[in-house]
Amino acid sequence: MSTNSNPPSNDAPDGKDVSLGPACLVVAVVAMMFVCIAVAYMSFMLTGNQGPRAARALREQLIPWVDDSALSKTDQTAIIDELNDLSSKMERGELTTRQLSRLGIRMTDSTVLQWGIVEDTLRYVKASPGFNDEEKEDIQKTCDRWLRCASEGRLSMTEMEFAFQTAGLKEPRSGRLSLRKDVTDDQIREFHRRVLGICEKYKISSEPFDRSVSQVFHMLMEDGLAEK
Structure with a gap:
């Protein structure tokens, strides 16, 4: 995956959500995003008794994180089922270190x-009278293209x-991204412009996804x- 060399942002005091947008500031320390759901996994995995420790990290940290996310219930259920299946394989020692x-x-x-957060954005766009039908369709297609990029x-x-x-x-504690409660149509349009730029950067297909x-x-x- 690609990375950008931008300066990191600091967590807000008193446990408040951290703005992602002060004056061209982009968070660069990617690992901090998932400190409570990934660092533990990696630390368990890199020590002895790897499988059971990794399984515990999934069950105690990642699965609750997904269960509390803004993903649709259908996606939450499917992802949690997959993580439970993976944790069982880890527990039984069926996975290699690689x-x-x-x-x-x-x-x-x-x-x-x-x-x-993308799904929340699309719900906002759909409900907002500030976007015409053409804009709404365009943003939906761009987000589908962005999901292809992630895939x-x-x-x-x-x-x-x-x-x-x-x-x-x-x-700051969970690393979860959320849509601003006071988000504006213009901020969504800027989000759309940036997503398009990322998709163009990687030459992502615009075919339906x-x-x-x-x-x-x-x-x-x-x-x-895939690789053992």
Whole structure:
């Protein structure tokens, strides 16, 4: 996955959500985004008794994080079922060190698990009278194209934060991205412009992409398991 060399942002005091958009500031330390759902996984994986420790990290941290996300209930259920299946395989020692490492990388920088903020954005656009039908359709198609970008392993967390720099917030403890409650139509248009730029950067196909978030997550996990 690609990375951008932008200066990191600091967490807000008193546990408040952190703005992603102060004066061209883009968070660059990707690992901080998932400190509570990925660092533990990686630390468990890199020590002895790897499988059971990694399984515990999924069950105690990642699965609750997904369950509390803004993803649709259908996607939440499918992803949690997949994570439970993976944790069972880890518990039984069925995965190699290489597979554990590849899975850990995909979970650490998982923009797909953050897709709830994209779904919230699309709901906002659909309900807003400030967008005409053509704009609404265009933003929907662009977000589908962006999901294709994520499915191909090209979209980094840094780029996702950059796209939501003016329209989103980051929860300091969980690293979760959320749409600003006071977001404006113009901020959404800026988000759309940045997403288009990312898709053009990677020459992502504009053909219709009809996979769900959970299907994309499954694709990425299968890719992680492909090499033993």
